[in-house]
Amino acid sequence: MSERRARVWAGIDAGKGHHWAAAVDETGSTLWSKKIDNDETAILTAMGEILDLADKVSWAVDISGTSSALLLALLAAHGQQAVYVPGRTVNRMSGAYRGEAKTDARDAYIIAETSRQRRDFAAIDVPAQMAADLALLTAHRSDLVADRVRMINRLRDALTGVFPALERAFDYSSQKGALVLLTGYQRPAALRRRGQARLTAWLANRSVRGADTVAATALEAAQAQQTALPGEDIAAQIVADLAAQTLALDNRLKRVDKQIRDTFRGHPQAEIIESLPGMGPILGAEFVVAAGDLSAYADAGHLASAAGLVPVPRDSGRRTGNLHRPKRYSRRLRRVFYMSAQTSIIREGLNRDFYLKKRGEGCKHVQAVIALARRRASVLWALLRDGRAFTSAPPATQAA
Numbered sequence: 283m284s285e286r287r288a289r290v291w292a293g294i295d296a297g298k299g300h301h302w303a304a305a306v307d308e309t310g311s312t313l314w315s316k317k318i319d320n321d322e323t324a325i326l327t328a329m330g331e332i333l334d335l336a337d338k339v340s341w342a343v344d345i346s347g348t349s350s351a352l353l354l355a356l357l358a359a360h361g362q363q364a365v366y367v368p369g370r371t372v373n374r375m376s377g378a379y380r381g382e383a384k385t386d387a388r389d390a391y392i393i394a395e396t397s398r399q400r401r402d403f404a405a406i407d408v409p410a411q412m413a414a415d416l417a418l419l420t421a422h423r424s425d426l427v428a429d430r431v432r433m434i435n436r437l438r439d440a441l442t443g444v445f446p447a448l449e450r451a452f453d454y455s456s457q458k459g460a461l462v463l464l465t466g467y468q469r470p471a472a473l474r475r476r477g478q479a480r481l482t483a484w485l486a487n488r489s490v491r492g493a494d495t496v497a498a499t500a501l502e503a504a505q506a507q508q509t510a511l512p513g514e515d516i517a518a519q520i521v522a523d524l525a526a527q528t529l530a531l532d533n534r535l536k537r538v539d540k541q542i543r544d545t546f547r548g549h550p551q552a553e554i555i556e557s558l559p560g561m562g563p564i565l566g567a568e569f570v571v572a573a574g575d576l577s578a579y580a581d582a583g584h585l586a587s588a589a590g591l592v593p594v595p596r597d598s599g600r601r602t603g604n605l606h607r608p609k610r611y612s613r614r615l616r617r618v619f620y621m622s623a624q625t626s627i628i629r630e631g632l633n634r635d636f637y638l639k640k641r642g643e644g645c646k647h648v649q650a651v652i653a654l655a656r657r658r659a660s661v662l663w664a665l666l667r668d669g670r671a672f673t674s675a676p677p678a679t680q681a682a
Contacts, residue, residue: 286334286335286336286337287307287308287313287335287336287337288308288336288337288338289307289308289336289337289338289339289340290305290306290307290313290332290335290336290338290339290340291305291306291307291339291340291342291394291395291397291398292304292305292314292332292339292340292341292342292394293305293306293342293343293367293389293390293391293392293393293394293395293396293397294318294341294342294343294344294350294353294364294390294393295344295386295387295389295390295393296343296344296345296349296350296353297320297345297349297386298320298349299319299320300317300318300319300320301317301318301320301325301350301353302315302316302317302318302386302387302389302390303315303316303318303328303332303390304387304390304391304393304394305332305335305339305394306391306394306395306398307336308398310395310398312391313335314331314332314335315387315390315391316328317386320349320352320353322352322356325352325353325356326356329356329357329360329362339362340365340397340398341357341362341363341364341365342364342365342366342367342393342394342396342397342403343364343365343366343367343393343406344366344367344368344369344372344389344393345369346366346406354406358407363405363406364405364406365397365403365404365405365406366403366404366405366406367393367396367397367403368610370610371396372389372392372393372396375392375395375396376388376389376392379392379395404578407574407575412545412548412549413570413571413574415545416542416545416546416549416567416570416571417571419538419541419542419545419567420542420564420567420568420571422538423535423538423539423542423564426531426534426535426538427535429531430528430531430532430535431455433524433527433528433531434454434455434528436524437454437464437521437524437525437528438454440517440520440521440524441464441468441517441521443511443513443517444468444469444511444513444514444517444518444521445468445469445470445503445507445511446507447470447503447504447506447507448468448470448500448503448504450503451499451500451502451503452496452499454528457496458490458491458529458532459485459490459491459492459493459496460496461525461528461529462485462488462490462525462529463485463490463496463500464521464522464524464525465522465525465526465529466484466522467481467500468517468518468521468522469510469514469518470503470504470505470506470507470508470510471504471510473500473501473503473504474501474504474505477501478497478498478501481497481500481501482494482497485497539564542563542564542567543563543564545567546563546566546567546570547563549566549570551570551666552566553671554665554666554669554670554671554672555569555570555662555666557665557671557672558622558658558661558662558665558672559625559626559629559631559633559672560621560622560623560624560625560626560627560633560658561622561662562625565618565621565622565625568614568617568618569615569618569662571614572612572614572615572618573585573588573615576663576666576667579663581663582659582660582663582664583660585659585662585663586656586659586660587608587611588611588612588615589611589612589615589616589618589619589655589659590607590608590611590612590613590615590616591616591619591652591655591656591659592608592656593605593606593607593608594606594607594608616655619655619656619658619659620651620652620655622655622658623637623651623652623654623655623658624651626654626658627651627654631674632674633654633658636653636654636657637650637651637654640653640654
């Protein structure tokens with residue numbers, strides 16, 4: 283321990299409450315292995331001890347998220363660069379070492395050894411303030427959207443048990459007027475007593491668009507069911523509560539969307555990203571978060587590959603040209619390109635023409651959208667490389 287090495291590799295098995303770090307030399311021998319609390323003082327102390335072991339330390343972690351945020355920030359503040367070793371890789375590499383135990387100390391050792399043997403892992407950059415803000419906002423929005431879907435499903439299930447005709451009458455995921463209706467009326471008898479005129483006025487006072495249509499549809503459903511079902515009163519209270527919570531959640535989503543839009547449009551490349559048809563501020567913000575620094579992608583193919591839009595070969599012997607869908611890629615980045623491609627085919631234009639061309643060649647809908655997403659990845663990469671906005675007409679060719 284007293285002899286100073288030229289280089290060591292430090293692997294960190296990150297966790298919420300604590301981390302475990304292990305340092306190995308060029309022969310794979312363990313020089314240092316300890317448990318570290320997820321606390322600034324403890325991390326700095328351990329970092330100092332590891333840095334004293336060698337002239338150069340190569341750091342590797344298995345989590346690049348909130349659990350390791352403080353650790354990565356402290357490493358970056360002291361001029362240390364960490365690489366990301368995926369958990370799948372750590373799991374598979376564990377079989378190459380003796381023993382079957384699963385401990386934090388062993389995982390940290392495997393992370394260090396894997397980073398020592400492989401030099402192709404992606405470096406982790408601490409995001410800038412804007413990227414960090416967008417990452418938090420988009421993650422929060424995803425949670426709110428998931429909560430809304432669960433709430434709508436619970437509402438429809440409760441309403442089906444007592445008033446199935448009204449449950450079938452509206453699409454509660456997209457019709458605000460139907461949710462407003464449920465905050466006051468959930469039973470067929472109550473709707474019939476209210477009547478068309480008074481129900482229309484009640485909805486209009488709550489700023490419901492097409493109040494007369496909503497009222498007519500609800501009363502038609504109420505006339506179709508004359509029987510009161512068991513548990514109707516309790517179910518009506520639950521439905522009204524869920525409808526009110528959904529409306530409140532919609533207001534929260536609007537505020538978050540506005541915050542994302544305002545933050546994203548402060549990005550230096552926001553105008554270029556938004557110029558691509560189908561790429562709005564929400565998907566643009568998710569693209570900035572998922573893609574990170576575009577200098578990490580040597581060309582458009584690397585960006586498409588990171589998004590899982592490039593098939594991978596599985597050839598063996600005489601079997602060649604056997605292409606399959608990749609398994610290791612950024613699901614979030616793939617979703618950005620897929621959703622933007624899906625949106626772009628709604629309107630007439632180059633994107634829709636390409637989609638229809640692929641459908642004419644025999645591709646199914648999903649295959650055609652993925653093909654379009656692959657093409658859009660190349661276009662977006664070229665736009666960001668050249669620093670220009672998208673135009674339907676190709677730019678004039680210039681001499682090199």
